[in-house]
Amino acid sequence: MSDPHVDMLYRWPTAARFDRRVPKEKFYRHGTVTAAVRDKFVADVQRITWAYKLAESTVNLAGNTTVPEIQIFEIDAKSNDVTESVLTAIDRAIPFPIIFEINRGSGETQVTRMVAAHKQLTSGAPKIGNYYSTGWQPARTERRPLPASITLPALYTALLDPLTPVDARPGEDVSEVAARLHTVRKLEREIAALERKLGAERQFNRKVQLRRALKTKQAELTVLVER
Structure with missing residues (x-):
């Protein structure tokens, strides 16, 4: 990045x-x-x-x-x-x-x-x-x-x-970078919301679900910000 x-x-x-x-x-x-x-x-x-x-x-x-x-x-x-x-x-x-x-x-x-x-x-x-x-x-x-x-x-x-x-990827134009930035910002907000929910959750099964969802979103974000 x-x-x-x-x-x-x-x-x-x-x-x-x-x-x-x-x-x-x-x-x-x-x-x-x-x-x-x-x-x-x-x-x-x-x-x-x-x-x-x-x-x-x-x-x-x-x-x-x-x-x-x-x-x-x-x-x-x-x-x-x-x-x-x-x-x-x-x-x-x-x-x-x-x-x-x-x-x-x-x-x-x-x-x-x-x-x-x-x-x-x-x-x-x-x-x-x-x-x-x-x-x-x-x-x-x-x-x-x-x-x-x-x-x-x-x-x-x-x-x-x-x-x-985020770094522009080879061959990527400005509209594609802008679209990727928009998605990155959206994912960052979703990850922050999941982290807050996880911190407040007391039920074990629900914690497991939230951790799984959080890992999925974090993996999506990694793919978007990597060159």
Whole structure:
């Protein structure tokens, strides 16, 4: 399994630099942003920058309908962090997969974390999975080169792979990884519920049944998270 708090940042290609500031108000007007989420934008966000555009024209990798481009958004936090509801509102407003870099502090004390969710584009609203993040790290840390990839969908899968608690399997695309993550989360909840029941159960026969069910679920989880 990948470490969901691995410390790393990518070195985005200079040719893909977009560097456009995006007013927060643009996201207020999109869809059904609630007053509570609008308040989070005001409280959490100092600045939003559309920093890089990874596309065939900038990185010479072909996209498709599921990953036509990959956008990199930098968000400067007003204080400690930016809540997921803000990230979700941005993700829903932009019709491309997004990798976020959140910055807090300034100068020598500035730290950054990279965060993203598996985002599946559909004919309607995009399907956005759980958000996964690196740990906070010095903004001036040495950045890694982009993973070697021959298409944008493959690059997107590779970019997200270190963030998520399951490793992408050879040939697996982002929708397949997202589906497996969804099942992993479901199994983890079921296992936790069975463990609680087992701890509270006093009847021997029922304990045996619960242990058997628990072992089955644990075995299913092992198969899903192994490479």
